[in-house]
Amino acid sequence: MQASFLSSAAQTLAELARRIGPVRLMEVCGTHTVSIFRSGLRSLLPENVVLLSGPGCPVCVTDQADVDQAIAAASLPGVTLCSYGDMLRVPGRGGSLREAAGRGGDVRVVMSAMDVIPLALNEPRREFVFFAVGFETTTPQTALLLQEAKRLGVGNVSVLVEHKRVLPALELLAQDPLTGVKGFLLPGHVSSIIGLEPYGILAEKYRLACAVGGFEGEQILLALCALLSQAVRGEPRVVNAYPSGVRDRGNPRARALIDECFTPCDSVWRGLGSIPQSGLKLRAPYACCDARAKLDLPSAVSAPIPGCRCGEVLRGRLAPPQCALFGKVCTPQEPVGPCMVSSEGSCGAWYRYGRRG
Numbered sequence: 406m407q408a409s410f411l412s413s414a415a416q417t418l419a420e421l422a423r424r425i426g427p428v429r430l431m432e433v434c435g436t437h438t439v440s441i442f443r444s445g446l447r448s449l450l451p452e453n454v455v456l457l458s459g460p461g462c463p464v465c466v467t468d469q470a471d472v473d474q475a476i477a478a479a480s481l482p483g484v485t486l487c488s489y490g491d492m493l494r495v496p497g498r499g500g501s502l503r504e505a506a507g508r509g510g511d512v513r514v515v516m517s518a519m520d521v522i523p524l525a526l527n528e529p530r531r532e533f534v535f536f537a538v539g540f541e542t543t544t545p546q547t548a549l550l551l552q553e554a555k556r557l558g559v560g561n562v563s564v565l566v567e568h569k570r571v572l573p574a575l576e577l578l579a580q581d582p583l584t585g586v587k588g589f590l591l592p593g594h595v596s597s598i599i600g601l602e603p604y605g606i607l608a609e610k611y612r613l614a615c616a617v618g619g620f621e622g623e624q625i626l627l628a629l630c631a632l633l634s635q636a637v638r639g640e641p642r643v644v645n646a647y648p649s650g651v652r653d654r655g656n657p658r659a660r661a662l663i664d665e666c667f668t669p670c671d672s673v674w675r676g677l678g679s680i681p682q683s684g685l686k687l688r689a690p691y692a693c694c695d696a697r698a699k700l701d702l703p704s705a706v707s708a709p710i711p712g713c714r715c716g717e718v719l720r721g722r723l724a725p726p727q728c729a730l731f732g733k734v735c736t737p738q739e740p741v742g743p744c745m746v747s748s749e750g751s752c753g754a755w756y757r758y759g760r761r762g
């Protein structure tokens with residue numbers, strides 16, 4: 406960070422903070438979580454400003470039962486489960502996808518949803534299931550996969566849909582008195598797709614300050630100043646503090662792609678439970694690609710991981726080091742819960758960066 410900018414922005418933040426009492430803000434983006442640690446921004450926060458990490462990591466919020474269904478798919482003869490790499494170590498009830506691969510399941514890491522198409526074309530007798538996780542940022546890629554498979558007539562591609570929609574989770578947190586947030590640092594990537602308009606309800610109905618932030622330390626600091634400024638004036642609204650990366654209207658083309666393939670449905674988030682209209686399911690023209698129905702996957706139930714407090718961490722009720730397992734039996738090398746798996750998970754980020762301070 407530029408020292409002069411840093412010092413003046415930190416000074417602005419401190420002046421704003423002096424004009425209000427204790428305030429709790431939450432970021433809901435794994436990239437923000439890591440950037441805040443890496444830039445040393447936490448050390449610049451005034452004492453009365455607490456910055457919480459919410460459910461911003463797709464790996465963390467994917468429910469155990471859905472991991473178990475992915476494992477069930479990978480274990481079927483003639484079926485290949487394609488997944489982003491981070492998902493391989495996420496614990497389900499029956500182990501992880503990595504362990505399933507060790508038992509002979511066919512699990513392949515892909516960098517993008519579209520990577521599934523050439524795999525499926527090369528081995529037409531195998532079924533290729535894409536484990537579709539993530540927020541609005543990755544959903545358009547899954548929609549493109551579905552459309553391309555349809556266009557090319559590739560019949561051996563299906564999708565295990567576990568995409569999440571950010572806004573319903575933010576509404577849940579907005580109503581949580583134990584979390585007690587006064588404002589959200591909104592995710593840059595998701596906002597580049599959905600734009601600013603959907604967040605209006607957070608400012609208008611829940612009276613919460615909102616600011617979309619970029620990913621550099623300076624950009625995050627600017628967004629935090631925008632949040633505190635709203636809190637000081639008592640005038641919550643949605644501010645785009647990342648105009649170089651996010652257009653106010655978002656990306657209408659990407660949203661049209663999502664809408665063509667998916668429709669909202671209730672979804673279970675790890676640690677947060679079932680949140681109305683927070684997930685997506687396939688629309689009728691693509692229902693033939695639903696891996697659950699196509700492979701008749703058994704339904705699974707989630708069960709708490711003994712001692713793991715990811716649910717409270719994801720709600721901002723608990724800082725990762727307050728979990729008794731943190732850094733002792735739960736580490737990035739041997740994660741007990743999902744928040745320790747990804748480098749962008751709250752526990753993983755605290756372990757890697759937070760312990761230095």
Ligand code: SF4
Nearest residue numbers: 714715728735742752
């Ligand atoms: Fe779960 Fe590990 Fe985080 Fe504790 S430290 S909440 S066990 S992921």
